Amino acid sequence: MRNLREYVRPATADDAVSAKQAHGTRAAYLAGGSDLLVHRPPHLEVMIDIRHCGLNDVRSEDGHIVIGGAALLRDAEAAVTSVAAGMLADAFRDTAPWLIRNAATVSGNIANASPAADAVPALIALDAVAVLAGGDVDMAPVGEIPAGPHRTNLGDALITAIRIPTKPRRGSFVKLARSHSDIALVNLAMSFVPDGGRMRDVRVALGAVAPVAVRAGAAEAVLEGQEPTDDIIAEAARAVNDDIRPISDWRASEAYRRRMSGVLLGRAVHRARQRTETE
Amino acid sequence: MKIAVTVNGTREEWDVAPAETLLDALRDHGYRGAKRVCESGECGACAVIVDGLAIDACIRLAVQSDGSQITTVEGLETADGLHPVQEAFTANGAIQCGFCIPGMVVTAANYLEMNPQPTEDDIRHVFIGNLCRCTGYKKPVEAVLASVSEEVGRRED
Numbered sequence: 001m002r003n004l005r006e007y008v009r010p011a012t013a014d015d016a017v018s019a020k021q022a023h024g025t026r027a028a029y030l031a032g033g034s035d036l037l038v039h040r041p042p043h044l045e046v047m048i049d050i051r052h053c054g055l056n057d058v059r060s061e062d063g064h065i066v067i068g069g070a071a072l073l074r075d076a077e078a079a080v081t082s083v084a085a086g087m088l089a090d091a092f093r094d095t096a097p098w099l100i101r102n103a104a105t106v107s108g109n110i111a112n113a114s115p116a117a118d119a120v121p122a123l124i125a126l127d128a129v130a131v132l133a134g135g136d137v138d139m140a141p142v143g144e145i146p147a148g149p150h151r152t153n154l155g156d157a158l159i160t161a162i163r164i165p166t167k168p169r170r171g172s173f174v175k176l177a178r179s180h181s182d183i184a185l186v187n188l189a190m191s192f193v194p195d196g197g198r199m200r201d202v203r204v205a206l207g208a209v210a211p212v213a214v215r216a217g218a219a220e221a222v223l224e225g226q227e228p229t230d231d232i233i234a235e236a237a238r239a240v241n242d243d244i245r246p247i248s249d250w251r252a253s254e255a256y257r258r259r260m261s262g263v264l265l266g267r268a269v270h271r272a273r274q275r276t277e278t279e
Numbered sequence: 280m281k282i283a284v285t286v287n288g289t290r291e292e293w294d295v296a297p298a299e300t301l302l303d304a305l306r307d308h309g310y311r312g313a314k315r316v317c318e319s320g321e322c323g324a325c326a327v328i329v330d331g332l333a334i335d336a337c338i339r340l341a342v343q344s345d346g347s348q349i350t351t352v353e354g355l356e357t358a359d360g361l362h363p364v365q366e367a368f369t370a371n372g373a374i375q376c377g378f379c380i381p382g383m384v385v386t387a388a389n390y391l392e393m394n395p396q397p398t399e400d401d402i403r404h405v406f407i408g409n410l411c412r413c414t415g416y417k418k419p420v421e422a423v424l425a426s427v428s429e430e431v432g433r434r435e436d
Contacts, residue, residue, distance in 0.1 A: 004298040007280065007342040030343070037300070037338040038319045047297070049343055074332075097408025099323050099386060102332040103339065181407050 001040040009049045013069070013160045017134030019048045020156045029158055031070050032104035034096065035112040055160055063167070069131075069160040073101040073109070073119075083164060084126060084171035084191045085275040091122030091173040091189060097181045107159040113146040113212070116184045120146065120213040121205035122173050123162065125189040131161040139163075143205070146212040169201075170194050172271040174264045184208045185252040188264040194276055197227045204236075204265065209244035209257050216243035219265060228269045236269070237262030282345035286310060287354030295341040301327070302336035304344075305351060312352035312381045323409035326382040326389075327351045333389035335408075352381035355388055364388045367426035368419065375413035383409045387423045399424060 010016040020027050027046035030036055036047075055070040058079040065083060067076045077092040095118040096104055109119040110130065124143040131139055135157030142162065147153045171191030177184050187207040192199035202223045204216040219240040226232045246257035283292050286305070295304050302325045305313055313336050314324040320338040327336045328350040355362035364387045367373070374380050383406065390405050391397065397405075402423045406416055 001298045007297050007340065009345075030340070033338045033340065033343070034320050034335075037340065040298075047340065051343070072332075097323070098390065098405045099326055099333055099335050099408040100320055103334040179407060180404065 001037075001044055002042055003045050004047060006046045007049065008046065009052050011052060011054075013050075013053045013055060013133045013158055016048050016050050016053055017156065017158050019046070020158065021134060024156065029111070031108050032072070032100070034100050034104040035108060035114075050158065060166070064163045064165055067106050067162040067164070069107045069158060069162075070105055071107075073104050073106060074098075076106045077101065080164070083166060084169045085272065087171035087173045087189060087191060087272075088122050088126060088164070091118050091187075094118050094173070094175050094177075094180055094187075100181075106162060110142055110145050110162070111152055111154060111159060113148070113150050113152045114183075115146075115149050115211055115213070116187065116208035117146075117213065118173070118175060118184060118187050118207065121187055121207045122189040123164065124205035124213055124215060125171060125191045125203040126164050126169070127203070128162055128164045130159045131163060132157040133160045134158055143213060143215065148211045168193065170272050170276045171203075172268045172275065174268045174271065176260050176264060183251065186246075186257050186260045186264055188261065188268050190265070190268045190272060192223070192272070198225055199223055199228060200225060204240070204243075204268075206240070206244060206261060206264075208251075209246040209261055211245075214243055214245075216240050216265075218242040223269070228273045233266045233269050237265045240265050280342050282342055284344050284347055284349055286349045287351060293341070297340070297342060299341045300337050301329070301339040301341045301344050301349075304341035305336060305349070310351045310353060313385075314378055314381060316378070317410075321408075321410065322379070322382070323386060323406075324379050324382040326385040326409070328385060328389050331389075333386050350385075352385050355384065362388055363426040364391070364423060367422040371418055371422040371425055373414065373418035373422040379409060379411045380419075383411070383419050387419075387426070391423070391427065396427060397423070 023046045030047045050070045055068040057068045077089050080088040109117050128142045169191045173189045175184050175187040190204045192202040202220045204219045207213040219236045222236040222239045246254045248254045316322045316324040318337045320335040325336040402420050
């Protein structure tokens with residue numbers, strides 16, 4: 001950030017977008033700073049602080065929870081405890097330590113486009129949609145925003161909100177990492193609509209096993225309409241191998257990530273099932 | 280750039296560079312309780328309370344704090360004496376080299392405002408963002424728990 005020369009504090013999302021469009025890639029939207037002020041990109045000349053644009057709230061609205069584009073992880077976590085049996089709150093809590101959750105935003109976790117972002121698979125597994133200002137489209141599924149490691153399809157667009165349907169689902173978020181809020185070796189979120197003992201409308205999404213978080217279509221197909229028996233879980237754990245493209249890096253090898261993806265799938269289904277039974 | 284902040288109840292007007300962090304601005308103006316260590320939001324040694332929430336000051340631009348109320352570890356003490364968390368850290372031997380302690384104390388003091396009766400597990404979760412290389416976490420966690428029980432005792436007096 002040695003070239004940073006300007007800080008702007010727009011009062012509306014439209015003003016924020018105008019500032020971004022005026023400066024293009026030389027400018028960045030800034031909220032919690034937990035990624036931008038760590039990486040401190042040297043080319044940045046303008047910081048656009050989006051914390052004063054009226055985007056900080058989390059509210060319920062016509063069957064959705066609407067997380068403002070500058071809402072803190074801490075506030076979002078508190079507002080989603082009933083969504084999918086706590087699955088989303090677990091993902092928000094595991095995203096970062098408490099000090100960081102007091103500053104960082106849900107939208108920032110998406111826009112930073114880390115392949116290991118914890119909030120992203122959880123939002124994908126709940127059919128969450130991002131509301132955009134200044135983009136080619138007004139809405140986009142959260143899963144379509146990351147384009148690759150730390151690259152997005154946002155251009156100059158600003159995420160003004162994330163809308164999560166509150167239809168009754170069950171689910172769970174599980175993560176393999178050195179500690180709760182460390183960067184994931186693998187993370188996995190799943191959700192479904194309970195139908196007697198069966199799982200309907202199953203969603204499974206994983207992070208840190210491909211350049212962007214992925215929906216696990218093969219594993220979903222195995223689980224769809226089934227009761228979560230040990231045989232079905234084992235079959236889904238094998239199928240998830242077809243859904244992922246992990247790499248080896250200093251955190252974990254490709255082979256380990258593959259094996260752990262199946263293990264996490266089993267844990268996630270077990271946890272979701274336990275929660276369904278105890279309610 | 281000119282900014283105005285209130286630090287520990289004192290109004291300050293500072294001239295800061297656009298890329299300057301809140302941590303650097305605080306330390307340059309004499310508030311050295313917040314420590315500069317990792318400069319990447321990993322270790323919590325620079326924790327300060329900004330507008331009611333404890334954050335890592337190393338990953339907040341000073342200009343972002345224009346108009347904010349800031350409390351550093353120096354501001355936790357009142358006319359009645361040290362903050363209960365400070366008292367408890369001292370009484371429980373939770374301090375060794377001490378470098379991470381201001382951040383731990385600020386973090387715990389702010390957390391207790393939101394959760395006045397935490398479990399040990401709650402405190403351990405909160406301290407994930409506060410790294411200590413000497414004592415570990417047993418004594419600091421015990422100190423926070425002790426500060427809570429002492430506060431309860433005081434209320435009964």
